[in-house]
Amino acid sequence: MNNTLIGIFSLLLTALVLQNAVFSRALDITSLLVLPGGRKGLRQFGLILTGITTAAALFAALLNPLISQWENVQYLRPVVYVLILTLLYGIVCFLLNWKKRDWFHDHSMLLTMAFFNCAAYGAMALTVYSGFHWLESTVYGLGIGLSFLLAVFLLEQGRRCMSICNIPKAFRGLPAELVYVGLISLSLYGLVGHQLAA
Amino acid sequence: MQQEQNSVKKNLRKELDLIFVKNPVWVTGLALAPAVVGSFTVKNGVGLSLVFGMVTIPVLVVSSFLGMLPKKVPQYARTAICAVVAALMLIPARLLAGGIAPNLFDSLGMYFSVVALNTVWIVRAPLCQEKKPQWALWEGVCQTVGFSICVLVVSALREWLAYGTFGGNSTVLSVKFPAVAYAFAGFITVGVTAAVLRWCVDRSRDVVASVRRQQKKWRTQR
């Protein structure tokens, strides 16, 4: 039991820091840099994304034994992952449209970007590639979502710092933020090295 | 007739802006994941551009046709249909890419398939529902050209600096920077090239504005 807990905790830390979805793999970097709605919107998005990555990773792990037996599975696997996300998206949207219509209409774009997202796809692909069972996949998916929230926190600090800097006109906005994220990624390279599988 | 021709020209120019002035990656910041991580060789860049085009253009055209559906059909259902189309287009994209370069899928890994969920169609598909199919097609083409230019420039630069090659052919470069192939250098390369593009666009605007002022001055002098 203790070993399982330690294993789960170390897997969570690995997904959160060592294999950070944003800084090490650039998954969902667009949402981080470009999503409108300010800090509150980003945090909301991050929480929704965490739920989606956890659920998506779990589904991918549960369906993997079935999918692996198909012919030409290498062509069909990505399609199945996107179809899983589409199905989850359809169900969640239908339920929200039925029960919480106002909230859903205000946040429909947020939900669309959260579901059809590199991080959600990456959670599924990476858990299957790593050969995790259902519990490990769930924890890894949770870690990917939390790594996005960590990236949101780190980028918030960077934006505050950059808002008072006299950044050259050509670099203001997206270019400087990309360089900032790149330097954080360089710092995490000290932990990871170049051993990350895509 | 004249008005129609002017509006067609205006729409054409508006979409052509997507190539540089409103480049989907460099300016709008969409589809960054494959551009940052996947583009470390020219072959990868070509593969990414191919799959991007094969996914985004059909999705935007289908989205334009979905705009003709009755308003009762909710937006999320239309988005789900676009996602299914994007997923299905991965199969011919994979077959074509495999025919061109057998190692491409191994080199790109999951970033080949991640292009199916690129933010360009996610953001633009609802807006294309109000456009005619030919304009949605033209927008898809321009977005693809814009994405391809960005990815090819970044991948050429990174391949040259990291491996001293261009498209697999060795070039004259005495010092190589192997780390330029890693993710952190991808962020920095895309950021710096975005800044260079912005500087070029601003300069060209200044030049065009000064030329127009000069022309106006000559006209008033006459």
Next chain:
Amino acid sequence: MLQYEPKAPYVRNRDSAFTVMMDVVIALLPLYFMAFYFYGLRALMLGLASVAAAVVSDFVCILLEGKKPYFRDISSVVTGMMLPLMMSAATPYYVVVSASVFAVVFVKHVFGGVGQSAFNPAAAGFAFAVACWPVQVFSYPAPFSSLEPFGTISAGLSSGPAWNLFQGGVPANDILDLLLGRFLGPMGLTNILVLATCLFYLLFRGAISWQAPAAFFGIMVLAMLLFPRIPESGPMSLVYEATTGMWVFGGIFMLNEPGTLPKRSSSRLAYGALAAVFTILFQRFGRAEQTFAFALLLTNVFSFTLDRYSERLLRRLRRVYLATRTKLSEKKSAQRA
């Protein structure tokens, strides 16, 4: 933001940034002298090449931005001087030049120039060099071996005691050699006695504040004494780690970089502590034998946050203190009545 009342003398220096940078340059010179003593002319030539690259790229960036060069800004000289000291004396010239250019162009000027960088330029330049050329950066010649000032090195290169520590083993070097810097290591970081002198000089001159180094060194020493990463006693482990690691140099010269250091005293203490925690984590779980630069880059992200939160915390504490004082005085006046 709370405003501090300035204390007399109200004008300390005419150009305080220049004076501070000059003090750092003066403090780095003894390290170059020791590097010259151990490795010959090549050590000085590497320093010159690095400084020249940093200054030229600084100059070019300033011109591209359309600004006038300000010749009393010698921050690029400091960055250029620091970088080769963290590397092997046998490092090729292109490594130090590339690291300098990367530090000045992508870390300093992208964010607005001197004092505005979000990250320490020297740390980022070193991290870039390690990412690109780890073998060249971490292969050291033996002290007193004759190194060619230019061209390829004929002397044998190998890894140093820091690599043994990274692998979890005990270095085989004599303690006296370690203390005097006579072992394979980065050309400027091996002499702990000289580094200690530099620290006292900078503190005496007021070029660096004491809070961040005190917290940093305090926690590092405690961690090494209580949780050594090698099968040795705490004090011995501390001697090995302090003499071979980059963190002593980093704690003196890089931690106190004015642009990235928090402004408040309390946040500087927290900053030093955080840097120590990250350094220890990177040492234990990192992929390189010298990981201080990577840890510092991550610590730099929190610099601004620490100032904001320490101000909020101090304001809350002040409110609690004022409320308590008011209650106490009301009680006293009620009792008198």
